[in-house]
Amino acid sequence: MTERWTPDAAHAWFNAQPWLVGCNFTPSYAINQLEMWQPDSFDLGAIEAELKLAASIGMNAVRVYLHDLLWIQDAPGFLDRVDAFLAKADEYGIRTMLVLFDSCWHPEPALGPQPAPREGVHNSGWVQSPGMPVLADPGAHGRLEDYVKGVVARFAKDERVLSWDIWNEPDNGPEVALCDPRQLKAKADLVVPLLVNAFLWAREMAPIQPLTSGIWLGDWSAPDLLSPIQQAQTGNSDVISFHNYGTAQDFVTRVKWLKAMGRPLMCTEFMARPAGSTFQEILPPAKEHGVGAFCWGLVRGKTQTHLPWDKWEPPAPVANDVWFHDIFDEHGNPHDPAEVEFLRLLNAIDDKMSA
Template identity: 75%
Template sequence: MGNRWTPEAAHRWFARQPWLVGCNFTPSNAINQLEMWQAGSFDLATIDRELELAASVGMNSVRVYLHDLLWLDDAAAFLARIDAFLAVADRHGIRTMLVLFDSCWHPEPALGPQPQPREGVHNSGWVQSPGVAVLRNPDEHARLEDYVRGVVGRFGQDRRVLAWDIWNEPDNGPEVALCDPAALKAKADLVVPLLVEAFGWARAMQPMQPLTSGIWLGDWSAPDLLSPIQQAQTSHSDVISFHNYGIAEDFAQRVKWLKTMGRPLLCTEYMARPAGSTFQAILPIAKEEQVGTFCWGLVKGKTQTHLPWDKWENPNLEGLKEKWFHDIFDADGTPHDESEVAFLRLINRLDEMTA
């Protein structure tokens, strides 16, 4: 079994990369990971068209969610679709961070036709991986191991894959949405052992890419302030990743805290316009501090992440009249904000000129 990268190895890897600027990508015609990848709804033409938009503003990377049920359904076909996606992304000069597990939104995923979006609701159809029933059932964990080893084994030496995100926000989900301490502890008791195992399964395949899992809650100013899940995430990650939807000052503070861990940094989620997390506020800091960045969203679509988070509990259409929360382009390729797109092209072009 492989070992966690040393800080020196992680920095050597990071130094070989361009400044990483990308997005979390789900095609506009998919409501969740399952609809993106299932055979009946996998749409390579839409993926191609929308990744071209990402490349047009200088993005060189995307973060993409997989799902364990897709492996269970038809592993060989799933791997073939991942390969097809990577080929399209590569043609646009884009490398892919693949996310293996995710604890956000609906806890009971199911294969087959996915629901239509709930009108006015942010991410109304997104699903967790694994679902809560699988999380609670140790008898199901062997198939999760097969999934991780199978996917990482297939693409662990593939230059088109940038990195492996083992678990997205493992301390998230409906049961801890309000950050209730008892619920968070109950979730941690289930997740931490499996999270650590998942890192081990991936590392056993000896991928050439780094492993990570991003922290997002709380105060990170001292190691003893990290939750058990965050301690597991950061202590097993080759590069440190985090999510931040705060203003520029908050982003800069968190970068300062995390740099004390002595490893390269990736911000794998940011950009929520009404919250003050904008490209113009965050990217200059990230560039100066050499932090890789992945905004949330690219093209407005069935995830409806142009609407703010609170529409999850309080559906209404007023959000449609507000400045978009996430996403950059409308489905026809029209930018939500022309000045924003111009800024992205400028800062990325300047990076190319000074590289």
């Protein structure tokens, strides 16, 4: 299928899936996408141990970030490492959503050894893909096309791949994109045509999996309120995805807004405990409304996403030892045993229903 899926085709695909519940997966040894995948640091044993933790709480899906620089570094080896990851995830009954591009955090990524975490800083070493120099250089976009087509072609018929997330948060604010607020409009003007092209490049490979890109900021209650980037995201997605770190009430409100688009929904990022976005609050309405749900984080590690976003203050006082994201420490101990028990019970119910 080289055209955008019809709503009927999207619903047929979605209805054939179990209720999708999972996490955004970065192994604890990696500060970013490059350290996860580069040959000198890729650690399949560590990855397997952490995937086993995900499976132990009933997760059946993970969302995993790739990076365009890995393609030019060693395309065959990179693809083989992705294949090895998919095989391990599949052993534990987990399917993988692969993210191709990302506009969050450091705008000038570089191959090679990655920096050590900065003490006390959430996601201090995460990098954008493509970086700003490449984004601003139309002459470099040919290699981005090669990257998208090469990765998607390799796994286009692979049932272990759940879906393709074309671009993560292409419009995030200056604090997360690490740029001057005055640069955001110029950056958006660069992103929109490349975002649309990336959908087209992926679709040319005729994948059996749906394409998506999750919207995040603003008011989505009417089509004319969407930004140009959000219009490009939703207008090209087979399945609509979104991010939400708000309360259950806010989550449900946004689900109702997005259902008007007539397509299946996946929340590809949620769970910020001090903000009221918890498993106990979000997963029951997600299940009730038939929305796939991926929390941020699994094992506390070098990303330090157990710490809050920089300069972020919770709406009410919380204990200092409450993690922002992540579920287990590096030894496999749960941050909140009651939370893990809730996840196991919730997903055990699903197991009995599908038996």
